[in-house]
Amino acid sequence: MFQGSDAEEVAAMVNSLRRHLQRRERAGIRVTARGNMKGTSSATTRDENLLSGTEGDLFSDASTAFQSGSLAELRAAIGDCQLCKLCAGRTHIVFGVGNPQAKLMFVGEGPGRDEDLQGEPFVGRAGQLLTDIITKGMGMKREDVYIANVIKCRPPENRNPEPDEVAACEPFLKKQIDLIRPQIIVALGKFAVQTLLQSKVPISKLRGNWHSYHGIKLMPTFHPAYLLRNPADKKLVWEDIKKVLSEMRGENA
Ligand code: URA
Numbered sequence: 001m002f003q004g005s006d007a008e009e010v011a012a013m014v015n016s017l018r019r020h021l022q023r024r025e026r027a028g029i030r031v032t033a034r035g036n037m038k039g040t041s042s043a044t045t046r047d048e049n050l051l052s053g054t055e056g057d058l059f060s061d062a063s064t065a066f067q068s069g070s071l072a073e074l075r076a077a078i079g080d081c082q083l084c085k086l087c088a089g090r091t092h093i094v095f096g097v098g099n100p101q102a103k104l105m106f107v108g109e110g111p112g113r114d115e116d117l118q119g120e121p122f123v124g125r126a127g128q129l130l131t132d133i134i135t136k137g138m139g140m141k142r143e144d145v146y147i148a149n150v151i152k153c154r155p156p157e158n159r160n161p162e163p164d165e166v167a168a169c170e171p172f173l174k175k176q177i178d179l180i181r182p183q184i185i186v187a188l189g190k191f192a193v194q195t196l197l198q199s200k201v202p203i204s205k206l207r208g209n210w211h212s213y214h215g216i217k218l219m220p221t222f223h224p225a226y227l228l229r230n231p232a233d234k235k236l237v238w239e240d241i242k243k244v245l246s247e248m249r250g251e252n253a
Pocket of ligand 1: 108109110111112115120121122123124126127149225
């Protein structure tokens with residue numbers, strides 16, 4: 001059996017798992033065996049198609065959230081989420097905004113101060129730049145696209161999200177993507193790109209090339225906040241966005 005530090009490590013893991021399960025229970029998420037779900041909605045069946053594989057295992061819960069048939073239902077199911085420690089410091093859950101049938105979806109990292117206060121993604125300085133890319137660069141309206149983040153609550157002092165926070169929140173993003181089923185995802189910055197592609201390759205190597213997120217075309221590019229600090233790289237983002245535009249116009253068919 002376990003001894004000494006092994007036993008302490010196992011006890012810590014058990015405690016951590018117990019706390020995690022308690023938070024899930026408070027959030028109304030129950031664990032049910034996969035493949036034995038009565039009344040499984042077509043949305044859930046589609047999740048299993050889109051999200052099969054190891055990442056999709058996060059979806060093995062028959063929770064209300066993951067059976068949602070619309071973004072509004074998903075938002076309602078998330079409720080006053082307590083699944084991770086970020087709930088303690090947030091003002092608003094920043095769910096996402098835009099057209100539920102958008103062909104194009106932007107995914108960022110997580111809310112900053114302005115987003116936390118207003119409850120909407122990309123409304124601060126970096127958000128203004130993203131809005132300019134969409135409106136002035138792409139000739140679209142912000143309402144035409146869908147904008148979301150990997151995590152829905154602001155980390156303290158805008159620190160990077162921690163693995164347990166991503167693990168708790170990322171399934172909501174996956175469900176959003178599955179409900180919207182965009183033609184193209186633009187992943188903004190290292191964190192979103194590496195999370196969605198499950199990759200440790202630097203963004204500078206991934207950007208500008210097409211990737212696949214469960215069959216959806218994904219274009220990694222630099223985060224608007226990075227561009228505020230490194231305006232010379234705006235031209236690289238414009239190269240990436242031009243590829244997105246020509247894909248949307250069917251020019252690559
Ligand atoms: N940065 C992000 O990644 N997301 C936001 O919503 C705002 C800033």
